[in-house]
Amino acid sequence: xxxxxxxxxxxxxxxxxxxxxxxxxxxxxxxxxxxxxxxxxxxxxxxxxxxxxxxxxxxxxxxxxxxxxxxxxxxxxxxxxxxxxxxxxxxxxxxxxxxxxxxxxxxxxxxxxxxxxxxxxxxxxxxxxxxxxxxxxxxxxxxxxxxxxxxxxxxxxxxx
Amino acid sequence: xxxxxxxxxxxxxxxxxxxxxxxxxxxxxxxxxxxxxxxxxxxxxxxxxxxxxxxxxxxxxxxxxxxxxxxxxxxxxxxxxxxxxxxxxxxxxxxxxxxxxxxxxxxxxxxxxxxxxxxxxxxxxxxxxxxxxxxxxxxxxxxxxxxxxxxxxxxxxxxxxxxxxxxxxxxxxxxxxxxxxxxxxxxxxxxxxxxxxxxxxxxxxxxxxxxxxxxxxxxxxxxxxxxxxxxxxxxx
Numbered sequence: 001x002x003x004x005x006x007x008x009x010x011x012x013x014x015x016x017x018x019x020x021x022x023x024x025x026x027x028x029x030x031x032x033x034x035x036x037x038x039x040x041x042x043x044x045x046x047x048x049x050x051x052x053x054x055x056x057x058x059x060x061x062x063x064x065x066x067x068x069x070x071x072x073x074x075x076x077x078x079x080x081x082x083x084x085x086x087x088x089x090x091x092x093x094x095x096x097x098x099x100x101x102x103x104x105x106x107x108x109x110x111x112x113x114x115x116x117x118x119x120x121x122x123x124x125x126x127x128x129x130x131x132x133x134x135x136x137x138x139x140x141x142x143x144x145x146x147x148x149x150x151x152x153x154x155x156x157x158x159x160x
Numbered sequence: 161x162x163x164x165x166x167x168x169x170x171x172x173x174x175x176x177x178x179x180x181x182x183x184x185x186x187x188x189x190x191x192x193x194x195x196x197x198x199x200x201x202x203x204x205x206x207x208x209x210x211x212x213x214x215x216x217x218x219x220x221x222x223x224x225x226x227x228x229x230x231x232x233x234x235x236x237x238x239x240x241x242x243x244x245x246x247x248x249x250x251x252x253x254x255x256x257x258x259x260x261x262x263x264x265x266x267x268x269x270x271x272x273x274x275x276x277x278x279x280x281x282x283x284x285x286x287x288x289x290x291x292x293x294x295x296x297x298x299x300x301x302x303x304x305x306x307x308x309x310x311x312x313x314x315x316x317x318x319x320x321x322x323x324x325x326x327x328x329x330x331x332x333x334x335x336x337x338x339x340x341x342x343x344x345x346x347x348x349x350x351x352x353x354x355x356x357x358x359x360x361x362x363x364x365x366x367x368x369x370x371x372x373x374x375x376x377x378x379x380x381x382x383x384x385x386x387x388x389x390x391x392x393x394x395x396x
Binding site for chain 1: 199217218219220221225229232233236237240332
């Protein structure tokens with residue numbers, strides 16, 4: 001005994017499963033994030049096939065129209081999925097934060113190493129307080145006078 | 161002068177080109193013994209270009225991430241470079257350089273892990289806390305079981321234990337009130353000292369009404385969540 005909603009639900013669930021598996025096959029969806037969708041599709045297929053399970057769930061929940069339980073399940077699945085996405089998003093933000101900070105710190109350490117190297121090349125007596133730049137023309141001029149005799153990396157550092 | 165302690169002055173800055181040179185200049189002149197690290201939080205004015213000529217250490221990233229994350233990055237740098245003590249002050253020039261030693265002294269003497277500068281601890285000051293600051297302070301005092309007179313102060317100093325812990329777990333966003341909860345939860349000894357403050361040199365506070373609302377919501381959430389988190393911050 002089948003009615004139309006059952007056929008549509010079954011077709012939809014199978015399509016979902018196939019689509020998810022195809023996304024994984026093409027590496028468009030990472031395996032760890034596919035689990036929720038695969039499990040959901042299987043549950044939906046199971047319920048679409050076993051009408052009595054749906055009826056039982058509807059009776060237990062006090063829902064008069066059993067296919068409404070399917071809709072309820074879809075809402076539950078999408079809610080869980082969005083919560084999961086928020087968790088993943090938070091984790092990725094934490095990772096990006098960490099990367100940005102590590103990158104900024106490494107850039108600073110590299111800059112300081114270059115200053116030290118340039119200062120060593122010039123000799124300790126004329127070690128500048130700052131890296132030469134446009135906003136500090138005096139330092140820029142004095143540094144460009146001195147850097148002529150310095151190594152290639154010193155010149156690169158000045159131009160970055 | 162510093163004894164055996166290495167001290168880093170940490171200045172988070174977002175679009176502070178107008179006041180930053182004066183703040184750094186004052187630091188250089190009066191506290192030449194302290195290293196200075198400016199954390200440029202995605203400034204869109206010429207703060208970034210300015211940094212190259214100021215003769216300070218600096219961190220920079222291209223987009224704004226909030227003062228809390230800027231401070232955390234600075235603390236991570238301090239921990240990595242082996243600094244024992246870190247003083248944080250604002251780039252807008254509202255804090256007095258001569259107060260730095262008031263914050264550092266208890267840390268040097270080992271009397272506290274964290275020293276918070278309070279603008280309102282002394283009652284005969286012209287400045288009074290706003291109703292929001294007052295009620296937030298009362299709430300935080302109740303939860304942390306110690307007096308919090310200035311819950312939004314951005315002038316404080318950290319000892320080695322606090323630097324190590326907050327380099328990992330300093331709260332993001334507008335972090336000052338949340339910091340109080342974190343310190344209390346992790347049983348760090350906190351001391352409040354009296355500091356002076358003046359009007360910011362240029363510009364306005366970045367706390368717009370919308371941001372204030374967001375910050376308020378975050379603080380409200382932190383009030384509920386932080387006391388229930390594990391010690392040593394949020395474990396993944």
